[in-house]
Amino acid sequence: MAELQISAVEKVYPNGFKAIHGIDLEVADGEFIVLVGPSGCGKSTLLRMIAGLETVTGGTIRIGDRIVNELEPADRDIAMVFQNYALYPHMSVYQNMAYGLRNRGFPKDQIEQRVQKAAGILQLDGLLDRRPRQLSGGQRQRVAMGRAIVREPSAFLFDEPLSNLDAKLRVQMRVEIKQLQRRLGTTSVYVTHDQIEAMTMADRLVVMNAGVAEQIGTPIELYDRPSSVFVGGFIGSPAMNFLAGQVDTDGRHLLLGNGARLALPADGAPAEPNRLVTIGVRPEHLAPAEDGPLRFEVELVEHLGADTLLYGEASAATGGGNGDKGGLVTVRLSGHHALAMGTVLGLTAEPAQLHLFDAATGRRL
Numbered sequence: 001m002a003e004l005q006i007s008a009v010e011k012v013y014p015n016g017f018k019a020i021h022g023i024d025l026e027v028a029d030g031e032f033i034v035l036v037g038p039s040g041c042g043k044s045t046l047l048r049m050i051a052g053l054e055t056v057t058g059g060t061i062r063i064g065d066r067i068v069n070e071l072e073p074a075d076r077d078i079a080m081v082f083q084n085y086a087l088y089p090h091m092s093v094y095q096n097m098a099y100g101l102r103n104r105g106f107p108k109d110q111i112e113q114r115v116q117k118a119a120g121i122l123q124l125d126g127l128l129d130r131r132p133r134q135l136s137g138g139q140r141q142r143v144a145m146g147r148a149i150v151r152e153p154s155a156f157l158f159d160e161p162l163s164n165l166d167a168k169l170r171v172q173m174r175v176e177i178k179q180l181q182r183r184l185g186t187t188s189v190y191v192t193h194d195q196i197e198a199m200t201m202a203d204r205l206v207v208m209n210a211g212v213a214e215q216i217g218t219p220i221e222l223y224d225r226p227s228s229v230f231v232g233g234f235i236g237s238p239a240m241n242f243l244a245g246q247v248d249t250d251g252r253h254l255l256l257g258n259g260a261r262l263a264l265p266a267d268g269a270p271a272e273p274n275r276l277v278t279i280g281v282r283p284e285h286l287a288p289a290e291d292g293p294l295r296f297e298v299e300l301v302e303h304l305g306a307d308t309l310l311y312g313e314a315s316a317a318t319g320g321g322n323g324d325k326g327g328l329v330t331v332r333l334s335g336h337h338a339l340a341m342g343t344v345l346g347l348t349a350e351p352a353q354l355h356l357f358d359a360a361t362g363r364r365l
């Protein structure tokens with residue numbers, strides 16, 4: 001077991017492209033960290049640097065008490081689980097799991113003991129003689145996990161390990177991986193671009209954007225207090241709504257571009273009057289209210305069973321605005337609601353559920 005320390009790590013690829021711009025991250029012993037972000041943000045680059053598959057061009061990576069920048073992957077005491085599982089097709093499940101240990105010169109009885117133990121944990125006992133092509137996607141994924149487990153490494157690194165599985169199996173495997181990690185207590189870094197996977201698996205998340213760590217925190221911290229428009233829009237499903245607006249002269253209300261006036265929390269410090277802001281409000285925090293400050297016209301209804309999603313245009317409920325339409329808004333109602341297209345609702349939001357960001361920088365105010 002080990003902690004992992006990433007200090008001011010940078011990556012400049014040989015062609016001069018800077019993919020990682022100075023990331024700091026401390027992963028505690030036994031912690032499950034998820035790196036999440038859109039395609040191209042640098043998640044795989046960072047993971048591959050930890051693994052030793054990419055050189056580190058700035059900063060240091062420490063695993064336990066060793067700086068590993070210059071160490072070969074095999075000497076880092078980590079095990080990596082890849083998206084394509086990287087199983088040897090001509091070897092049995094047993095041989096695939098034993099391979100790494102054999103290469104390291106482990107005695108036969110110890111290999112046998114470790115493989116059997118991992119097979120038991122992963123419920124692969126009856127499948128040890130099969131070839132990978134005789135396994136389902138989920139079973140292959142478990143073999144890839146088994147190969148990592150038998151090494152008893154100080155850290156696991158996962159590179160989108162579930163992306164080749166269908167939706168149902170992904171959910172099942174993400175629970176299995178999380179439970180397994182808890183049970184083994186092995187420090188883990190997990191890369192995904194799927195924010196639901198990230199939210200459900202992580203002890204803490206690192207939301208990456210264009211080579212920087214935008215925010216690091218627990219799933220609930222990121223959901224409740226996103227540090228930027230980027231994080232607010234990335235974490236949470238359906239995505240947070242954003243409306244352009246301005247703080248009113250009293251510092252206690254917001255004036256939306258569409259003319260609506262929304263109250264800010266009465267107990268907090270007043271906001272800077274006249275400041276231009278982007279207002280974030282999650283679909284689940286908009287509620288129908290007859291006299292609500294927003295007028296919402298339903299354009300599309302999606303029935304998810306447990307929830308109903310409404311899509312439409314939000315504008316000011318009362319006159320006095322500039323008449324602009326407010327932009328598209330998503331509303332999430334729990335339960336089933338049979339609403340016809342064109343239905344007009346009043347909407348309101350709890351002042352405490354409004355997120356304020358600087359209009360120019362996108363940073364949280």
Ligand code: ATP
Nearest residue numbers: 013015017019038039040041042043044045046193
């Ligand atoms: P994805 O989810 O699509 O896998 P990612 O967040 O894992 O994306 P990386 O693969 O780490 O992103 O890539 C980060 C950036 O570095 C991208 O802009 C990519 O084009 C660039 N990049 C990756 N490998 C190289 C390379 N060998 N040379 C130059 N640039 C590269």
